[in-house]
């Protein structure tokens with residue numbers, strides 16, 4: 001069984017991004033970039049399925065600039081077998097990525113596609129769902145447990161007020177939630193081994209995909225600054241302020 005797993009190169013989650021002065025976006029020049037955290041979980045899950053003898057090959061895919069090769073090398077160091085970079089200098093919006101992935105699903109015929117539930121740079125939470133729709137595949141989003149057996153994936157997902165369990169006929173699309181697993185640390189010997197693993201580069205046009213953006217960002221702004229708080233001496237003063245100043249009582 002082949003698993004396709006997606007890895008997006010995003011601003012590292014520890015970086016506090018700054019909004020550009022013209023409000024056109026955030027400044028990502030010279031900031032640390034890393035694999036999207038939900039995608040680390042996706043790669044870990046795919047590799048665990050291979051280690052358990054359920055999967056036979058794990059193929060990692062990244063779409064974007066040449067530097068996404070580094071992200072793919074990290075996926076290969078975690079344990080993926082080969083990488084595919086779909087290289088583009090254009091801004092790739094979720095629909096464009098989903099179309100690219102659909103073309104790769106047609107080409108590679110994986111039984112399972114595992115994506116992160118959300119990219120932490122755009123917070124879209126769209127790509128997995130769009131891919132499932134375009135490819136006509138069943139989907140289970142926000143997975144907190146995945147069991148694959150007998151041509152089916154049984155997926156637990158956290159929903160409001162409890163846990164839901166879905167059974168999907170393979171091939172299927174799964175997106176990862178935080179509690180699915182804890183990704184391993186990448187070791188130096190595995191980083192060295194990853195350098196020798198195959199990495200193919202394609203262009204969106206090779207897959208017949210038009211990646212032209214469909215959305216336009218109108219404005220990006222910092223959240224309003226919070227004004228300083230005040231200490232109140234006792235509950236009476238607090239109630240008085242809530243009633244007369246904040247007028248919420």
Ligand code: AMP
Pocket residue numbers: 006007008009036038039042061062063064092094097114115116117118119120122123124125126127128
């Ligand atoms: P999003 O819909 O943008 O929040 O992204 C959801 C998931 O889709 C991510 O966690 C990735 O697994 C995948 N994805 C989105 N964009 C890319 C990309 N450019 N390259 C590879 N995977 C991506």
